[in-house]
Amino acid sequence: MKVVYNWLKEFVAVSATPQELASRLALSGTNIGGIENGPHGAVIDAEVSSNRPDCLGHYGIAREVGAIYKLPLKHVSPKPPESAARAVDAVRVEIQAPELCGRFTARVIRGVKIQPSPKWLKDRLEASGVASISNIVDVSNYVMLELGHALHAFDYDKVRDHKIVVRNAKPGEKIRTLDGVERQFAPHKERQLAPDKDRQLDSSICMICDGDGSRAVGIGGIMGGTETEISFSTKNVLIECAWFEPIAIRRATRFLKLHTEASTRFGRDADPEMAELASRRCAELILQLAGGELLSGVVDIFPGKRAPKKIRVTRAEILRVMGADVPDKEIEAGLGALGFAPVRIDQNRGAAGSLLAAWECTQPSWRAEVEREIDLIEEIARIYGLDKFPPRLPAARQGAARLPQFESETRLRERLIGLGYLEILTIPHVAEERDALFRPEGVVPARLSNPLSEEASVLRSTGIVTMAAALEWNLNHGQRNARLFEIGRHYRLQGFESVEARVLTIGATGEAREKGLYDSAREYSFADLKGDLDAIGELTGGFNWKHDGAHWLSPARAAHLSIPENSRDALALGVAGQLSKRIADKLKLRQEIFLAELDLDLLYSSYYRVKQTRRYKPLPRFPAVERDFSLVFKDSGVTFRQIAGAIYHLNIPEIESIQAMDLYRGKNLPPGTFSLMIRVTLQSREGTLTESRIAEISAKLLEPLKYTWGAELRAS
């Protein structure tokens, strides 16, 4: 709403500069977008909130200014001269849809001269950002900007039978609106954006018709039609000033995707009492600018008349909600200026500042949204000034709790960051085809019914989709080394319900170590991924690794991870591995990509479970001894885990740990064999190990390896 400063002054004798005024308006609830100083003086851009239709006109803004500066509002009371002929004899109005149209007033002016508007009117409209058309149309717009109520002028002679019928729209009905668009109401073909109700939008649109009601000449409260439009040959004018039901207007504008100055006002619950006044003001200006003769009286069909509501406000409630007092005279001045006509009704009427003070207020017709005591308190507070309520920090009466996963998630983040991973945050909206690449079998994704684009039409069913996209972004922007993680959610449907699961997603590509002064470069490999994940696994007592991950992983480097739950079962934790060549090619990712996704709820619960059982192990008092064994095995699928397991199975108490130190295949070895060097750490808790005991253990631990796999010690 553009507020023209000089226009505003016609209703309130404000002396503040436009800047001061704008600032005070902002601090009393009228948001200010800015101030422009144009050829017609200062114009304040007021961003009126949707609950204040009364402020969509200069008169309403003037009322606010009056309340702020304690200045009287100059009332509008037009008294245009009327002829002897009566309006009721010239036009008939029938409201067939009172649930859509609560009031319809009609005035008729005969013998007008259509011509361009005078300069002052053009200037005001221009300052308000409205194009000038002709005196009659301009006056209707002027009155709307002045009083906040939309009007419509018909060419009286084009209205058939001089009769207006207000009714529901019919399916398939057509109308050409003033913007020149031919509109047809065929709602069943339209896509329903919000699938919350099976709406019969067609019938809730209000049509203004003429004659027998068969021809639509306007969409009520939204836009007029071309059939009865004012033209330069118009002689007689019918002024419509009505009131339309706000919810029906908002439904209609959304359905028609047609937002107008009129629909904005009626859609916010305009003042039904203003309709007659605005019509009279319009007639007054038309007589001034276009001449003619105003028929006496008004045709006023008003099925939606509201009884004024009484609302009470008490000092006790002001204190309970606001925490500080407002003086009686400030309460009464503020509410009075805004039109609430406060009256003291408590027993202590004479006592200023009484804690028992109570006022009864009358809801003005232009403030339908003020219905409750709290609404009045807001009015009192904003006019009094929110800065007059002293801030204080309330005492906490309870301990505060972090999120249940706060500690485990913090530990996890610390590790990941220490391991060199950068945290990312992604938008979960992805393309269907991308999601399908990574979606586990049997998973139903959460698709959007109204996406902005196909590229963002599905919520990711796994974090891998957006992780791959983040790596892709970096590769495409010349950043070939990236180690990333995301702690987020994936989204799936189960029947009619959504399932959001917390997941950790990891993605890495390029160099694990970049070339520097002291080190050579080394590419990130599966072993990096495994080592990093196992470092996370330390938080939960270790992960189990098994072959076969997900269909989008390279079969040679794909793993399922699980967490041992008890001696038998393991709970599925996630997948890890190298992106398959098929998908890497499809995404044009021209280097090796490593990905993993873990279920965080399981990880976190395991963290807390293991933490409960963690106990100190006394440090050994005697020195440990390391022995390396270089062993040659035949390629028979034997794994390190099996080899170490066989040694542990001997239950030799001194064996502290078994590590793999070197893995070799090739020259100096018979084909079909490989050599594995293991390092066994021996540690006794009873005493220093003797050479003979060490020799004894060394011989013993080789036995199962020789027996089971034919392993031989490699001559060094």
Added chain:
Amino acid sequence: MYLTAMSSAENPTEKTLAELRVRTPESVTSLFAELREKANKEQRRIEKAEQFEQFRVKWVGRKSGILTQVTDNWLKPADAGLKRIVGQALNEFRNHLQSLVEQARQDLDARATQVADTRERVDLSLPGVIRPIGSHHLIRQVFQEIEDIFFSIGFSVVEGPEIETPYYNFEALNIPEFHPVRDDMDTFYIDLPKGAPVPLLLRTHTSPMQIRTMEKQKPPVRVIVPGKVYRRDNPDATHSFMFHQVEGLAVDTDITFCDFTGTIEYFVKQFFGPSVKTRFRPSYFPFTEPSVEFDASCSFCGGTGTAAAGGTCSKCKGAAWIELFGAGMVDPAVYGFVNYDAKKVSGFAFGIGIDRLAMLKYGIDDIQVFFQNDVRFLRQFP
């Protein structure tokens, strides 16, 4: 070599005292003094390890060092009358030589260390071994900072679903269907199979957790809710259809508007610094009343509206204030949805847009950089 090159005439220690015709204590003393002076002179000339070794052998070498010669030639054959005085002088001379040798050794060591230190000094402009460390996402850092501030004044942290029902996202927050504010919150809906009993949508704010929290818990309530929210806006430098909020809610039997503004002020001073000024402007939200928009004095121009280099401050556009977020006292209508007695309890709620706050604090001019995850961006905020 040095010794052999010396003629015996120049070297008195090869002769006995008698041969040198030294008969008085005074002449013994002066003989030792000469020797001592000579040793001092030679010691001062030592510069290298070889010279030190020559000096040591010459003077204190066991076989033919001067000290040994003095013992053999001067002391042993000395007259009874002079023996005591020679012995005394010899002892003093021995101690002196030993300290000369020790001193020379220390000087040489110090010199060697100094040379090595100069030659091997590290180039401090070279980098050390770089172990790449990761980082928290900037949004995550801001979340954490905000959580910590509110946690410190008794707010618990809770989370909720991003896929919500219209009831929690709108209706229970006093936003019935076709309410005009729904036009400002263009909403994504989930495509559900036919026959779904309840439609699902992506929450447009974290406010649904106000309802979910109050449904579960009786007052006092003090929670904050960090999370992702979604609005169907076309993306540009200041809009993303996914962004982040921290919701706050405090409800109790004695919470007032003053408690509300005090809490918000405390937060802003903690977050932006103690010199930041705050103000509240009346506003409108269906689920709070009174509702406010909360502004902080622009921390870039110090609340003057003028940039340091002159001209209008680009951050607040000359307004001196920056609009931070919406908030207000919980509308009593909301309590009706969660079976709280609106006559007995009161409270406040706020919704802070995190992305915008991070952009303001760190001078980021495009919201999209948060979600592109370019490593060059991520590494800027370790």
